[in-house]
Amino acid sequence: MNEMELLPGPLLRTVDSPEDLKKLSREQLQQLSDELRHYIIDVVSLHGGHFAASLGVVELTVALQHVFNTPYDQMVWDVGHQAYGHKILTGRRDNFSTIRKYNGLSGFPNRAESVYDTFGVGHSSTSISAALGMSMAAKYKGETDRKVVAVIGDGAMTAGLAFEGMNHAGVADSDLLIILNDNCMSIDPNVGALKEYLTDITTSQTYNKFKDDIWKALGKLPVGGHFSREIASKIEHSIKSFVNKSSNLFEALKLRYFGPIDGHNLNKLIDTLQDLKNIPGPKLLHIITVKGKGYSLAENDQTKWHAPGLFDKITGEIYKKQFDTVQPPKYQDVFGKTIIELAEKNPDIFAVTPAMPSGSSLKFMMEEMPNRAFDVGICEQHAVTLSAGMATQGMRVFCNIYSSFMQRAYDQVIHDVAIQDLPVVFCLDRAGLVGEDGPTHHGAYDIAYMRCIPNLIVSAPMNESELRNLMYTAQLKKNQHPFVIRYPRGEGVMPEWKTPFQEIEIGRGRKLKDGKELAILSFGHPGNFATAAIRQLRTEDLDAAHYDLRFVKPLDEVLLHEVFRKFNKIITVEDGTVLGGFGSAILEFMATHQYQAHVVILGIPDKIIEHGSPKQLQHESGFDADAIYLAAKKLLIEHPALTFNR
Numbered sequence: 297m298n299e300m301e302l303l304p305g306p307l308l309r310t311v312d313s314p315e316d317l318k319k320l321s322r323e324q325l326q327q328l329s330d331e332l333r334h335y336i337i338d339v340v341s342l343h344g345g346h347f348a349a350s351l352g353v354v355e356l357t358v359a360l361q362h363v364f365n366t367p368y369d370q371m372v373w374d375v376g377h378q379a380y381g382h383k384i385l386t387g388r389r390d391n392f393s394t395i396r397k398y399n400g401l402s403g404f405p406n407r408a409e410s411v412y413d414t415f416g417v418g419h420s421s422t423s424i425s426a427a428l429g430m431s432m433a434a435k436y437k438g439e440t441d442r443k444v445v446a447v448i449g450d451g452a453m454t455a456g457l458a459f460e461g462m463n464h465a466g467v468a469d470s471d472l473l474i475i476l477n478d479n480c481m482s483i484d485p486n487v488g489a490l491k492e493y494l495t496d497i498t499t500s501q502t503y504n505k506f507k508d509d510i511w512k513a514l515g516k517l518p519v520g521g522h523f524s525r526e527i528a529s530k531i532e533h534s535i536k537s538f539v540n541k542s543s544n545l546f547e548a549l550k551l552r553y554f555g556p557i558d559g560h561n562l563n564k565l566i567d568t569l570q571d572l573k574n575i576p577g578p579k580l581l582h583i584i585t586v587k588g589k590g591y592s593l594a595e596n597d598q599t600k601w602h603a604p605g606l607f608d609k610i611t612g613e614i615y616k617k618q619f620d621t622v623q624p625p626k627y628q629d630v631f632g633k634t635i636i637e638l639a640e641k642n643p644d645i646f647a648v649t650p651a652m653p654s655g656s657s658l659k660f661m662m663e664e665m666p667n668r669a670f671d672v673g674i675c676e677q678h679a680v681t682l683s684a685g686m687a688t689q690g691m692r693v694f695c696n697i698y699s700s701f702m703q704r705a706y707d708q709v710i711h712d713v714a715i716q717d718l719p720v721v722f723c724l725d726r727a728g729l730v731g732e733d734g735p736t737h738h739g740a741y742d743i744a745y746m747r748c749i750p751n752l753i754v755s756a757p758m759n760e761s762e763l764r765n766l767m768y769t770a771q772l773k774k775n776q777h778p779f780v781i782r783y784p785r786g787e788g789v790m791p792e793w794k795t796p797f798q799e800i801e802i803g804r805g806r807k808l809k810d811g812k813e814l815a816i817l818s819f820g821h822p823g824n825f826a827t828a829a830i831r832q833l834r835t836e837d838l839d840a841a842h843y844d845l846r847f848v849k850p851l852d853e854v855l856l857h858e859v860f861r862k863f864n865k866i867i868t869v870e871d872g873t874v875l876g877g878f879g880s881a882i883l884e885f886m887a888t889h890q891y892q893a894h895v896v897i898l899g900i901p902d903k904i905i906e907h908g909s910p911k912q913l914q915h916e917s918g919f920d921a922d923a924i925y926l927a928a929k930k931l932l933i934e935h936p937a938l939t940f941n942r
């Protein structure tokens with residue numbers, strides 16, 4: 297299929313807003329669900345994006361929009377990677393194929409994009425707290441008819457934040473409906489005791505009897521009628537008589553529990569939501585769905601089809617980029633293979649990931665060494681403190697967390713690791729601008745937020761070999777401090793990446809090239825952009841030196857004295873915020889030692905960088921090879937008087 301054939305089905309074409317689907321019959325709503333599913337398959341196969349999660353909530357999306365009065369009623373999608381159907385039904389059908397593209401629709405709900413996107417998301421497990429906040433505000437304002445719904449997956453439910461929200465919701469006396477979309481999957485199979493509990497509820501006969509009895513009780517009441525507090529309390533009483541309160545986790549948290557029901561049965565969903573809409577107080581509906589529903593390949597390999605990239609929807613072939621030459625591996629795979637090599641030699645090595653075994657490539661070690669590598673669920677805070685606990689016992693834990701998700705665990709890094717100076721190794725994946733996932737996922741702040749913490753070593757490799765050597769160095773017995781290694785999403789630069797391990801002296805940078813007119817100081821992968829810019833400058837007989845600092849903490853002061861004695865025009869390059877990052881560290885050094893120089897700091901500017909391809913965003917931010925080249929030319933042209941060497 298091609299772009300020209302990309303047409304929504306006949307009924308979907310008539311739905312410009314949720315108003316339009318309110319009028320449809322049950323049969324038409326079923327047809328609409330089918331067309332919605334096909335449209336998502338068509339568009340994602342041609343344009344890419346998150347896939348399986350949206351297919352799993354097609355019926356729920358249609359039912360919610362049919363039953364609730366959005367945008368007055370507030371609907372909060374957790375994570376938001378499953379909200380493609382929501383976007384299509386809420387006025388974004390015709391530009392849906394721009395999703396995740398530069399200047400196109402965001403891949404996640406976004407308040408700036410639509411009134412139907414009630415809360416900006418991307419990171420998981422915020423929906424219950426956000427929805428509760430909306431519900432409490434509505435109550436305070438006297439908007440007693442305003443309904444608030446949070447839709448959260450079983451993966452997102454594993455996070456502490458979700459429990460904090462429920463803990464409050466249970467006593468807040470607000471009209472909040474939490475829908476637990478249980479498909480047993482996170483990106484990888486979901487993990488933990490909660491997952492087992494949910495499976496028990498779904499399969500146990502006691503709970504199924506409980507469920508049937510509730511529905512019977514509800515069946516006696518007028519469907520769609522308005523329940524008074526009195527009737528609601530009768531329902532509650534009948535629920536309590538069926539189930540010992542403390543035997544249901546959600547009931548124990550004072551949320552009325554309903555379900556589990558089949559989340560693909562549209563009629564059942566609509567009837568249930570209509571009933572629940574009129575039951576006051578905090579409540580949770582447990583629905584069972586299949587991630588990837590309706591596209592059998594996705595149903596059968598849900599991790600692969602979480603976000604498969606472009607594919608042929610008929611054959612299911614996922615297109616790979618075609619290259620003429622051997623390509624370098626991804627940094628993540630270098631991490632995944634290297635950690636096994638190191639763990640084979642060092643029995644103290646453990647590894648932890650909060651719900652990203654595939655994304656981080658820790659899955660290789662989890663397969664080979666299941667008792668030394670763990671997925672702990674979407675629990676970044678726990679991952680950090682767990683690693684700290686292990687470190688107290690002499691273990692050397694590689695705690696692999698995406699840079700933006702590490703923001704969740706900042707206190708744990710300071711309180712549990714840094715203050716106690718425990719030698720945990722933090723591998724911050726997806727550092728820098730991640731591209732299509734956009735602002736919620738950019739790893740923009742870690743250089744700034746890590747370098748201000750005492751005891752931390754903060755490093756970034758410029759290529760695969762450097763990543764291996766930093767990992768090797770971090771686990772050496774003599775290096776007993778917390779050690780951060782940050783690296784970007786995607787390919788490095790060395791097809792021959794499997795180099796022999798070499799220790800890197802901590803805080804030691806390297807001079808990659810001498811030069812005359814100016815010095816470029818880089819940190820991490822953007823050093824490769826500097827190399828390209830220097831090549832370009834050379835064609836114009838301009839000679840720039842290049843230093844790869846490797847560590848932003850501790851800084852290589854010996855090297856920096858050399859730089860500042862020789863050059864008074866300096867460009868710093870990093871793929872992090874320019875506020876408080878690598879460039880700032882260089883300025884601090886310059887001020888402390890009273891050097892004078894023109895320093896241009898290139899990195900992520902102090903604004904929200906939206907989504908697009910990494911190349912587009914690096915260009916927009918102004919730290920790609922072109923930007924470095926232009927900054928160098930400008931420095932030389934604007935300050936010719938300073939073109940002397942000291």
Ligand SMILES: Cc1ncc(C[n+]2csc(CCOP(=O)(O)OP(=O)(O)O)c2C)c(N)n1
Nearest residue numbers: 349418419420449450451452481482483651
């Ligand atoms: C704080 C945080 N950590 C990790 C992720 C990466 N992530 C995105 S979706 C997802 C799985 C969510 O599973 P679930 O909530 O069950 O939704 P499903 O995809 O199964 O519909 C994960 C781990 C994230 N978005 N936010």
